[in-house]
Amino acid sequence: MAATAASAACGRWSAPLPGPERRCWCSPATSSTTAACPPALLDTFARVLDAAPFTTVVLPGNHDPLIDASPYRRLPATDNLRVLGLPDAIIELPDVALVVRGKAHETYDDMHPLPAPTAAPPAKTAGVRAVVVAHGHYVAGPGDLHRAWLIRDGDIAALGADYVALGHWDRRERVGAHPHVAYYSGSPDLAQSINVVRMRDGAPAAVFVRTLIDGRETPG
Numbered sequence: 554m555a556a557t558a559a560s561a562a563c564g565r566w567s568a569p570l571p572g573p574e575r576r577c578w579c580s581p582a583t584s585s586t587t588a589a590c591p592p593a594l595l596d597t598f599a600r601v602l603d604a605a606p607f608t609t610v611v612l613p614g615n616h617d618p619l620i621d622a623s624p625y626r627r628l629p630a631t632d633n634l635r636v637l638g639l640p641d642a643i644i645e646l647p648d649v650a651l652v653v654r655g656k657a658h659e660t661y662d663d664m665h666p667l668p669a670p671t672a673a674p675p676a677k678t679a680g681v682r683a684v685v686v687a688h689g690h691y692v693a694g695p696g697d698l699h700r701a702w703l704i705r706d707g708d709i710a711a712l713g714a715d716y717v718a719l720g721h722w723d724r725r726e727r728v729g730a731h732p733h734v735a736y737y738s739g740s741p742d743l744a745q746s747i748n749v750v751r752m753r754d755g756a757p758a759a760v761f762v763r764t765l766i767d768g769r770e771t772p773g
């Protein structure tokens with residue numbers, strides 16, 4: 554089965570294109586969720602994503618960590634919307650042949666934002682692809698070392714993931730050393746695009762940038 558994973562740095566989703574492929578939406582952050590998030594908004598957020606024809610996996614970031622008052626903890630129960638860290642840091646999605654891992658921010662403080670490389674990923678079965686979702690700052694050079702939630706080339710390589718979906722930067726950019734496939738998809742509101750990641754057996758993850766018009770994915 555061919556599977557696609559869309560990733561974005563912000564919570565808006567767009568309707569998928571018609572077609573035979575199954576999708577999973579991996580979001581490394583919502584934009585600015587707060588503990589004061591009203592119940593009606595939480596209900597709408599959950600209902601809209603639960604009704605989408607794909608599973609959504611959200612990773613709490615530094616603006617919306619899994620503190621005790623986190624709105625994620627007040628979301629209504631859904632089948633189709635999953636939050637990394639509530640409770641699992643590994644989510645298996647057999648219907649799209651994906652395993653999604655991610656380390657949720659649990660406080661506003663600095664931390665290492667990637668799953669521990671010593672934590673063995675689930676045993677790889679044929680055709681199952683590994684996605685890691687992370688929220689942090691990629692270290693492009695010594696000038697980045699004063700920042701928080703650092704992600705280094707070696708960290709990405711150690712993950713052994715087929716695709717690393719990154720959030721924190723609002724711009725769209727590929728990072729890390731080849732052959733590892735790691736992207737900031739950018740905020741859909743600012744980048745005006747999302748990344749659609751196509752996984753096919755025997756080939757590296759292929760990333761397609763899809764332009765958004767009025768918040769919706771364009772055909773083509």
Ligand SMILES: [Mn+2]
Pocket residue numbers: 582614615616688720721722
């Ligand atoms: Mn952030």
